[in-house]
Amino acid sequence: MKLVLHSAKRAAAPYRVRIGLNLKGLPYELRPVDLVANAHQEDGYRALNAQALVPTLEIDGRPLTQSLAILEWLDEVMPEPRLLPTAPFERAIVRAMAEIIACDIHPLNNLRVQRQLTALGIGETDRNAWTARWISDGFRALEPMVAQHSGGFAFGDAPGLVDCLLVPQVFNAGRFNVDLSPFPAIQAAAARAAKHPAIAAAHPDHHPER
Numbered sequence: 402m403k404l405v406l407h408s409a410k411r412a413a414a415p416y417r418v419r420i421g422l423n424l425k426g427l428p429y430e431l432r433p434v435d436l437v438a439n440a441h442q443e444d445g446y447r448a449l450n451a452q453a454l455v456p457t458l459e460i461d462g463r464p465l466t467q468s469l470a471i472l473e474w475l476d477e478v479m480p481e482p483r484l485l486p487t488a489p490f491e492r493a494i495v496r497a498m499a500e501i502i503a504c505d506i507h508p509l510n511n512l513r514v515q516r517q518l519t520a521l522g523i524g525e526t527d528r529n530a531w532t533a534r535w536i537s538d539g540f541r542a543l544e545p546m547v548a549q550h551s552g553g554f555a556f557g558d559a560p561g562l563v564d565c566l567l568v569p570q571v572f573n574a575g576r577f578n579v580d581l582s583p584f585p586a587i588q589a590a591a592a593r594a595a596k597h598p599a600i601a602a603a604h605p606d607h608h609p610e611r
């Protein structure tokens with residue numbers, strides 16, 4: 402199986418998929434997409450991803466989009482080590498935790514949203530306050546869930562789906578200087594996960610420029 406991941410250096414959504422692929426131990430070719438230069442909006446990339454967003458994972462030439470769908474696909478074709486638990490209720494909790502980040506934090510702070518805020522005349526200080534607002538709102542809901550379910554990692558005692566999303570979102574919070582002191586369980590889980598070799602290897606520092 403040949404895997405090609407279209408990714409961008411500091412972007413959270415492809416970072417999730419790099420973590421998932423690394424946790425599964427699957428080799429992949431990484432194709433950087435320069436978001437700053439709008440390479441994701443060119444026709445060639447849009448043919449792979451009609452939303453013009455990263456990531457896209459090509460599987461033997463067939464494109465798959467949406468980081469959560471990609472991570473769930475990965476877990477279905479290669480069940481070990483598991484990203485999601487097997488019990489339906491626990492699977493639903495893990496999805497709920499992941500979706501706080503993927504559906505309720507990240508879309509409000511995405512590059513295209515930042516660009517639209519700028520186009521509406523909103524300055525950097527207010528844009529950063531906007532970003533911090535949505536990260537803090539989501540983390541306030543996620544914090545007690547991590548405190549309840551963490552066994553070292555965000556859910557349980559092994560890295561899984563929630564860590565795939567949490568580590569990039571905490572990295573993103575750092576870029577915007579968001580105060581994470583109200584979220585000690587999140588900080589502890591993210592710090593622990595960030596040290597895991599498969600997760601550390603997915604860090605933007607190891608990504609080609611752009």
Ligand SMILES: N[C@@H](CCC(=O)N[C@@H](CS)C(=O)NCC(=O)O)C(=O)O
Pocket residue numbers: 412413414415436441453454455456466467468469503511512513514
């Ligand atoms: N829900 C999508 C979100 C993808 C997404 O928003 N990707 C960002 C990078 S993290 C992007 O491509 N942004 C480009 C833009 O906003 O123009 C997923 O999880 O894959």
